[in-house]
Amino acid sequence: MSAIAPPQARATTGRVMPRAWHLIERNLFVYRRTWTIIVSGFFEPLFYLVAMGYGLGRLIGDVTGPGGQPIPYAMFVAPALLATGAMNGAVAEATFNFFFKLNYNRTFQAILATPLSVRDVAVGEIAWALIRGGLYAIGFIVVIAALGLATSPLALLAIPAALLLGFAAGAVGMAATSFMRSHQDFDLINVITLPMFLFSATFYPIETYPEAIRGIVAITPLYQGVALIRGLTVGVLGPEMLFQVAYLAVMGMIGLWITSRRLDRLLRK
């Protein structure tokens, strides 16, 4: 074997991509065989859209949209489902799959013996979670555009907005996962994500709630993401969007920071 060359003969490779990119490459290897798992996540919001948007929507008729004007119920629900799909995609990667890699597969221990750092691992894994969430967002936006539920060209911005939501929820989910001891703790994730899905002004406007409850709902990243994306698909811009973007970005940064610190504690003992 000629693989052992003296140091000076070693080829030096230029580094164009950040090192974190290799985590995404690794996950692409895995999903090349198991892509069906990803595809299944695309159908869930679609089923909800049919059931709620069109089934229930027929009974409901029009509701008040972001700008105060009436819009069909399906048009109200579709961006919320887009947001939820992106969030769930990112959270699934950031929690369950991340836990497995962290605790059972010892993937990260192996990676940290290479030039990659814990921050590369955290960034790479969150980026991968975003890619998965982003794929759902792209698929869904095409569907709702075809159905006439996204009326504004601004709807294209819903994709980066969905990525931002995925970043916030994924990073926080990953940070939380780093504290989990066993897979039973994942029940907690469902206890948090399911009510978030149901109550974050996804199926009815936040004004439905009494004032006190609205404040609690507004804390959730999904509410902020839904409000942002709904404004974009309906085509109503507002100054509050700047706050929504900043809120999600800061939440994601905090999650990323905690994740990096936790990985350092757990893996670099």
Add this chain to the structure above:
Amino acid sequence: MPMNPASPPLIHARGLTKRFGAFTAVDAVDFDVAPGEAFGFLGPNGAGKTSTMKMIGCTSPASGGTLTVLGMDPETQGPEIRGRLGVVPQQDTLDEELTVRENLLIYGRYFGLSRAECGRRADELLEFAQLSERGSSRVEPLSGGMKRRLTIARSLINEPDVMLLDEPTTGLDPQARHLLWDRLYRLKQRGVTLVLTTHYMDEAEQLCDRLVVMDKAKIVAEGSPRSLIEQYSTREVAEMRFAPGVQDTLDGQFNGLADRVEHLPDRVLLYAEDGEAVAVAAHDRGLRPETVLVRRSTLEDVFLRLTGRSLVD
């Protein structure tokens, strides 16, 4: 290989310390590893071998002392150092979601190698590890020996200058161990520096030019396998096994027969230059063991002398 004073050490540690809270895992150890050397850490479980290896491998920060690896500081140049190391951890950390060949490919990518280069090296290394036929197999069904060989192959993907092997053959059957030793020996002959931990004395004698014995977080002895035996044991050992009950009546009966006498529950060990002569002398004194075994001293004798016979954990 003796230390060459002209070439600076590849790994240099002074007062190197690792603490976990109040527990001191590595207590101010000093050692140097020269280029091309095969250097061993020998010691019972919990002696601090793995913690030392992790500090060298820049995956665990030192709590005190100085450490340089390849002339660099692990604190600030971790990625650069790791880029030139090949690490075989105690427990396999193979990526079980990937195939055998994919494990090599992606690992090469972590080191920044091009895809084409990763592919070329992966095929060579599969050959080297005798795994070419299993390239597209999943990792999970592989035998322990195959996984270990794959781990070693993986650690070579970046053509490392130094290999860190933490108990490379623990848990393997004799065939697999000998195959691994052969592969490690070949690497050494190519000039790769080997740093390994083991509690197998035969492994240390086979592979190490020089070793340190660690016990309770400290280095208690250092030298070549041969010199350690000379220093801490005798050339030969006579092992005498007596009938049940007789053993307890033998205190003092061996006085003056050997350099050192050790009473074990089931036998008596007599350490001497000439084991055969000791056996004869004992017979002349009227001692009648059921069996007598005269053998050469091994590192195991040194090890047990230095680290004691009681179980550590």
